[in-house]
Amino acid sequence: MSIIVWIILGLIAGWIASRIMHGSGSGFVMNLVLGIVGAFVGGIVFRMIGGAGVTGLNIWSILVAVVGAVLVLWVYNAVAGRRRATPRL
Numbered sequence: 001m002s003i004i005v006w007i008i009l010g011l012i013a014g015w016i017a018s019r020i021m022h023g024s025g026s027g028f029v030m031n032l033v034l035g036i037v038g039a040f041v042g043g044i045v046f047r048m049i050g051g052a053g054v055t056g057l058n059i060w061s062i063l064v065a066v067v068g069a070v071l072v073l074w075v076y077n078a079v080a081g082r083r084r085a086t087p088r089l
Helices: 003-020 028-048 059-085
Strands: none
Touching: 003 028, 003 059, 028 059
């Protein structure tokens, strides 16, 4: 699968994941970038549990990428939220 398809899939997944996570404050561009990373993460996670990863530009691949993007957004928001909550001395 070409890198362009990964990017397109990640952009779609990032947008959908940001809607699922209710626009949790990461910003539109950051959500899209994290969606691209999430497409890779989703493919890896689904292959690790024995399922088919990202196979092309289709509904299954979008679902896999969205799951990965939601995971990445959740981790990012947990880490970034913790960093914002820490007082500076």
